[in-house]
Amino acid sequence: MNIFADFENRVKKAVQPLVPEGKEADFTRVAVEPPRDAAHGDLATNAAMVLAKGFSMKPRDLAERIVAALGADPDIETVSIAGPGFINMTLRPAFWTDHLAQLLNAGRNYGRGAATGRKINVEYVSANPTGPMHVGHTRGAVVGDVIARLAAFAGDDVTREYYINDAGEQVNVLARSAYLRYREALGQEIGEIPAGLYPGDYLKPVGAALAEEFSDTLLGRDETEWLPIVRDRAVEAMMAMIRADLKLLGVEHEVFFSERTLHDADGGRIAEAIADLRAKGFVYQGTLEPPKGKVVEDWEDREQTLLRSTEVGDDQDRPLIKSSGAYTYFAADVAYFRDKYERGFSEMVYVLGADHGGYVKRLEAVAKAISGGAAKADCVLCQLVKLYRDGEPVKMSKRSGDFVTLAEVVEEVGRDPVRFMMLYRKSDAPLDFDFKKVTEQSKDNPVFYVQYAYARAASIFRQAAEAGLTIPEYDKTGVAALQGLGDVGEIGLIRKLAEFPRLIGQAAEAKEPHRLAFYLNDLAAAFHGQYNRGKDLPDLRFVNQDQPELSIARLGLVKAVATVLFVGLDLIGADAPEEMR
Structure with a gap:
């Protein structure tokens, strides 16, 4: 039902x-798109521009x-x-009404792609398990979740994954912070939280739980004894908190992958990966030139085990094993x-914070080295979110404990506004x-504007029922009932609806869910505009008892708008309310 793909094929056939x-046409750059100016027509193609040289x-x-x-x-009126x-x-107008009938017949499957056979892994959020989610994590959570929803709707087999960073020094800091709260729960005076530890009150329940489970038996032990115990309990508690926060936002993952499992058996799985790359000629012993500017954490001025990542597109080779023998x-x-890759994924999507921009080329290089080009890494960067209240910036600092949590934002404004607005800018632009x-x-x-459009459609249906009009099932036999549609605003609405399948495919492929939010706002504007025209011109009203047959056709148009709005809001993870107060 993608009319742009349909007419692209017609153009190629022509x-x-x-x-x-003796020549062959290269159609790869031929495209059919909406014209920039609607006055120029319904579709535009660059075929002559990109093929002329070859001809x-x-x-x-x-x-x-x-x-x-x-x-x-036969479907083209003028060219x-x-x-x-x-x-x-x-x-021709008949083409649009026929397409409207197809949309209505497809219902909420309109725009859904056929199964592609691709297995895609979308890894997002993956915040360090050291505290509750703050608003800085919210954007990546929404962007990743909607990327996954779009890919699944477009026909891909999608797995949503969270990478638990439970092997680094930060979880040892968490354990020491929780141990302090454990001592506090036992009645000890702990004073001011030392610099470098997490001071938030969210660790008090963790300390209380440790006191209940272990009483005072952890006191007096060497840190090497109590730290692994406290670390496991603290990480478990933090992940439970993170899952609860994400659930408030409507975000769920099928897989939670523990980084620590890669380090089990003295880093056995890491060693296997390095051995595999060594066998492929990508690992060598050597030294790296000093980095220009700021010295990076994994640079050493001595021989290390390095990945030859420059051979697969990276800016520089990357350390794998430090001179001390520790893994980077x-x-x-x-x-x-x-x-x-061994789990069968052909595309790995990483939704990362903007401060991880340096990871893009190295992950793309890793994908090429490990899979030989059979799989790819696709990195999506999310810029920071700035919070404002009453025109004043809201500050947040995870270490000081002075921060706004994801839960607080959702509880104050609701899940739908949070999800929609996190998409109302391209992810790599500040929000x-x-x-x-x-x-x-x-x-x-925009979120109110779009949801109000759906509620307005529901109100029109109620108005039609009061007028004794019923909406028929617009299958193939219902096309004739739609032929009465011909007003420029009505055809314009159908044209906007017809963009939806193409929009889904492009947003899914480009990993740009903001396109969906923008589209829904545009569709809502077109629908509200046509409704308002009916206020001034009664003959254009969606429900007119003096024109029952035309009203039936227009109700079909309203149903189509409501259908696309519902599907689009559902993909964003927001509700489609039938009433708004």
């Missing part, structure tokens, strides 16, 4: 007889021949040439990718989140 003898023709001359061929298409060779097409953090990343603006009921608040 061009095929025009290919000069040894001027673009406009080739365009004239393509136009002549497309003129025989013309613009500028140096772009081709614009206007479709990157070595665990290598083993983790290999684990995913300002204003508590007041995301809850106001106005067209300037």
Whole structure:
């Protein structure tokens, strides 16, 4: 039902007889898209522009021949040439009403892609298990979740995964912080929390639980004895808190992968990954040039075990084993990718904070080295979110305990505004989140505007029922009932609806869920606009008792709008309310 893909195939079919003898046409760059200006028609193609050189023709001359061929298409009303060779097409009104019937017949499967056979792993959030989720994690959580939803709707086999960073020094710091709260729960005076430990009150329940389980038996033991015990309990408690926070946001993962498992058996799985890469010629002993600017953590001025990642697109080779024999953090990343690849995934999506931009090339290089190009790493970077309340910035600091948690934001404004607004900018652009603006009921608040459009559709259905009109099932026999639609606003709405399947495919492939939020806002604007036209022109009202047959057709249009709004909001993870108060 992707009309753009359909007409792209029609254009290619029209061009095929025009290919000069002895030559082959390269159609890879041929595209059919909505024209930038709706006044130019319904569809535009660059076919003549990108094929002319291979045909040894001027673009406009080739365009004239393509136009002549497309003129025989029964669904095209007019076709013309613009500028140096772009081709614009206007479709017959009957095509649009027929497409509307197909949309209604497909229902909430409209835009859903056929199974692709691709297995995709989307890893997102993966916050250190050292405290509750704060608003800085929220954007990545929503972006990753909607990337996964879009991919699944587009036909991919998707697994949502959380990587638990439970093997680094930060979890030892967590354990020491929890041990302090354990002593406090036993009645000891702990004073001010020492610098470098986590001071948040969220660790008090962990300390109380430790006191209940172990009484005072951990006191007096050497740190090497109590730290592993406290660390395990603290990480478990933090992950339970994180799962609860994510659930408030409507985010769930199928897999929680422990980094520590890669280090079990003295790093056995990491060693296996390095051995595999060594056998492929990607691992060697050597030294690296000093980094320009700031010295990175894993650089040493002596021989190390290195990944020859420059051979697969990286800026520099990367350390895997330090001169001391300890594995680098990157070595665990290598083993983790290999684990995913062995689980059968062909694409690994990493949703990362903007401060992880340096990881992009190295992860892409790891994918090529391990899979030989059979699998790829796709990194999505999320910029920071700035919180505002009453025009004043809201500060947050995880170490000081002075931060706004994800749960607090969701509880104050609701899940739907949080999810929608986290997508209302491209993920690699900074985002300002204003508590007041995301809850106001106005067209300037996109989540309200979109949800109100769905509620307005439900209100129109109630109005139709009161007028004694019923909405038929618009299957193939219902096409005739829709033929009465012909107003420019009605056809414009159908055109906007017809963009949805293409939008889904593009947003899923590009890993850009903001496109969906923007589209829904545009669709809502078109629907509200047509509704308001009916206020001024009664003949355009969706429900008009003097025009029962036309009202039935228009109710079909409203049902189509409601269907796409419902599917789009569901993919974002927001509700589609039938009433708004």
